[in-house]
Amino acid sequence: MTGAGKDSDSDPVSQQELDEATLQLISSIAAAIRKSIEQGELPHIELPVRSLANVDYAVEKGYFALGKALKTRTLSVNTVRSFAQTLRLMAASRQMVQSNDFATKREAYYISKNWGECRFDEQAESDAIMDDIEALASLHGLSREQLRFYPESHGGSVAGALTVIDTDPETAEVLEIDCANLGSGAYSVPRSVEHLGFRTDAQFILAIETGGMFQRLNNHRFWKKARCILVEMGGVPTRATRRFIRRLSDSADIPVYCFVDCDPYGFANIYRTLKVGSGNAAHINQFFCVPRAQYLGVTPQDIIEYKLEDATHPLSKTDIKRARDAIKNDPFFASHPRWIAAIEQLLSMGVRAEQQALAKWGLNYVIDDYLPRKLKDMDSFLP
């Protein structure tokens, strides 16, 4: 078992240490502002620039990373509201860390309704300021979840050879959740996973696009034969799903194999988001991307090798545009010749195939033939 907070480029730290670092960060910003005021200066906060101009694709790290550019928010007539809002959101964060509570982004917007003139009028306002604070905290290795602002969406469902170690939020008693013992059901990952520990002897994590395929592999106990952990992504994985997979993969030191539909959305939206994150939210990628993810399938070559041609669908205009964009404009795909070749192969075939198309050969062909054969031929995985 490994405790919370281990990231690939830092030593494991405990939830308590992370909480102390969070409180320390907020206090130091507040102290600097107070000092400015006491010295008769206009107070200011330095925040990372979040525009794409300040984002680089860090090949060695394997993700889009925030650059070093900073913007300065100085107190003025024009900024007085956003300045006050930034401080109040940080104060709310401090209080939640101290009381072991949390707020969703929506709740964070609503609590401002009691802030008098610095209340938020729209959630877009509170989200923008929260993004600023999140980007600032990210420079100190702290995620938004550490600040106790949680996303609305929970993580995916999980089943297999894994014990999740949590604590009762009320009594602090240690709880062990055996994900091999949930029958046809599964473990639903909470909105923040920073505090979870893991114990497993699984060989890999299988991240699955569709719920139907997850249910099939779970009902037939595929995870037992293959010694793996099943995670249902349900389309593009949520923050909580991504962070869960990342922390589990780091903690257990096991790879992540992605099993998604063979279409440009599966490649460029689902797989790429999981593996390298996105340029638009570069400040979060250090916590959320999963550089160890590999693409098991369905690959364009699989359509040929598993004779799925008559269970495909024609590529739509959107599919074609997305595929061309990926090859041309996306530094992740552009840096991998095997991905370029695979996407070009798909474009020349003009069709897409869903993972459930394997049912053409029988409902459990995927379990009895496809997955075992793919797992023995890892060279067929895409990077």
Place this chain on the structure above:
Amino acid sequence: MTGAGKDSDSDPVSQQELDEATLQLISSIAAAIRKSIEQGELPHIELPVRSLANVDYAVEKGYFALGKALKTRTLSVNTVRSFAQTLRLMAASRQMVQSNDFATKREAYYISKNWGECRFDEQAESDAIMDDIEALASLHGLSREQLRFYPESHGGSVAGALTVIDTDPETAEVLEIDCANLGSGAYSVPRSVEHLGFRTDAQFILAIETGGMFQRLNNHRFWKKARCILVEMGGVPTRATRRFIRRLSDSADIPVYCFVDCDPYGFANIYRTLKVGSGNAAHINQFFCVPRAQYLGVTPQDIIEYKLEDATHPLSKTDIKRARDAIKNDPFFASHPRWIAAIEQLLSMGVRAEQQALAKWGLNYVIDDYLPRKLKDMDSFLP
């Protein structure tokens, strides 16, 4: 504990008895067709008419129910394909019952790719035929899940004073899942819940619209203080969520209180779907609707009593249209004067309020004040 298959107007029956009834139904249809052919007659199948003309709002039962009209599908040059498809889908169902397997609607479409000339070209075709078979089975008290055709979407997350009794799909060993022992996580309801048993001393089920509110009530162990079971619906509840709530409510003989946003979507789409089902799919309502559901809140009157006016949003044109439709055209709302009054009150206020708006008074106001006060004043619930 109560075993699987108890519906409000039938005695509890075991999964095995239901499986035998399913196999019996399929065999008897096949035998009748065979007999026709052997007698030199054109074979036919009688299927319920699924149009709105064959749907009644059964006030005493509390849901839209399928009428007695039947249509006859006779084998002819025009119907040969759909006739064969109907039989093949029923054969697939029989095989899945016998092997304790299942297929999603999408998989059912794909397995036809090996059926030669009677393959489905589009999933819309297989869905329509599956709806026919489902409607036919419903006349015999059997749901689509009993036929082993599962929906793609899983059920919601569940936490609280509940032990779910399942069996290991591989070993048939009995498994008990303690939903009070999952930490900050939850139990993810599988796609079919027909086989589940329940043990609980909870007083009620709290069905919650948003994930954020579910996480709050779960993290603060609200279910312990209030002796209830929390179910996250995540918007309009899926089939699996509805059936889970229905079976749990029947089995444990406890009511269901709905905690959703105060807007026409919350009333007419989320709450009404859970409680009375829909007219478009009347053949499934006997299994899926939850007549014991009551509307705890947020009510239009709550906006006034809990001083949420400044945390509301204006009703959109769609909201207003949906609200007027509900009063005018929906037999459920139209038969409840208190609902008409509540919706008219909302229209005259011109605003809507989300359940998370209660955070205006503090993140845990909902736990410390709102819910306890509402639960003491059940007359304030809407029917």
